[in-house]
Amino acid sequence: MGLILGKISVETPKYQLIHKAADYEIRTYAPSVLAEVTYDPAVLGGRDAGFMILANYIGAVGEPQNSRPEKIPMTAPVITHSPQKIAMTAPVVTSGGGGSAPVTMQFVLPANYAKAEDAPRPTDERVRIREEGERKYGVVRFSGLATEATTADRAERLRRSLERDGYKVVGEYVLARYNPPWTLPPLRTNEVMLPIE
Numbered sequence: 001m002g003l004i005l006g007k008i009s010v011e012t013p014k015y016q017l018i019h020k021a022a023d024y025e026i027r028t029y030a031p032s033v034l035a036e037v038t039y040d041p042a043v044l045g046g047r048d049a050g051f052m053i054l055a056n057y058i059g060a061v062g063e064p065q066n067s068r069p070e071k072i073p074m075t076a077p078v079i080t081h082s083p084q085k086i087a088m089t090a091p092v093v094t095s096g097g098g099g100s101a102p103v104t105m106q107f108v109l110p111a112n113y114a115k116a117e118d119a120p121r122p123t124d125e126r127v128r129i130r131e132e133g134e135r136k137y138g139v140v141r142f143s144g145l146a147t148e149a150t151t152a153d154r155a156e157r158l159r160r161s162l163e164r165d166g167y168k169v170v171g172e173y174v175l176a177r178y179n180p181p182w183t184l185p186p187l188r189t190n191e192v193m194l195p196i197e
Contacts, residue, residue, distance in 0.1 A: 004049045006143075006187030008178050013074045013108050018136070023161050026196070032081075032168050033113045036106040047148075050105035051078065057127045058107065065127075066120035072109060077176035077191065078107040137193040138162040138169070146190040151175050154192040162196060171195040 019026040035057055037050040042051070056065045058072035066072075082101050109129075113119045116129045122158055140158045144150065155173040171194070176187040 004183055004187075005120050006179055006183050006189060008076055008189060011073065011110050012077070012178070014073075014111065021161070021165065023140065024158055025141075026136065026167070027139055028134060028136045030130065031107045031121055031133050032111070033116055033120070033129065033131055034106045034132065035103055035109055035119070036128050036129075038102050038104045041103050047080070047103060048105070050080075050103065053124060054105060054107045054127055057122050057124060064120070065123045067123065068120040070120045072113075074118070075110055077108075077189075078178075078180040079174050079176050080104070081106075081110070081172065081174040103104070107175050127165075136196050136197050138167060139191050139193045141189065141191050143190065144185050145188070146175055146177055151190075151192055155194065158192055158194055162194060165185050168197045170197055 013032055015027040015029045017025060018028055030167050034055055038055045039053075040052050041047045041049060052061070055074075056073065058064060059066075060074055061070065063069055081104055114133045119129045120131065123171050125134055138158055138161075140154055142150070142154055153174075158173070159169055166185055173192050174192045176191040176193060178191075179187075
């Protein structure tokens with residue numbers, strides 16, 4: 001019942017809150033290990049098509065598709081972004097199935113995987129395991145459905161707020177979704193994150 005009502009009961013990435021403004025937060029995230037897949041949503045079946053590939057790797061649905069085989073606990077959030085730079089007049093996090101922009105979906109692996117080599121090797125060559133160093137983000141949290149239009153609007157407003165307050169944005173935004181799709185939309189936790197210096 002908790003998942004339907006938006007309760008987040010899985011491990012989430014560690015971060016330090018640097019600054020809290022009225023309309024955003026500045027956070028520094030600790031290094032982590034990611035499992036990721038990059039795909040064309042028009043070919044694979046939609047903007048969230050990478051989820052099952054990663055879920056299979058960790059063993060969320062059946063036997064884990066990794067070299068040990070070892071079940072890896074699910075964490076939150078699921079991170080989605082477009083790996084290519086997109087003009088801010090038309091930002092895109094994910095494509096709705098008709099676009100050609102590739103999408104990268106990531107699972108942050110549990111903290112006990114301190115290095116990429118600690119994680120089991122994927123048996124699906126589309127899944128990559130990589131380390132991500134410490135990083136700093138401007139973050140805005142919102143509830144509801146994380147549609148492309150909503151996410152793009154939140155990202156643009158966040159960018160303006162950060163620049164207004166003197167922060168330098170150094171990349172494109174990512175979308176972090178903390179709840180499964182069956183969580184009631186008003187109770188979902190989503191975040192748009194912009195990397196900053």
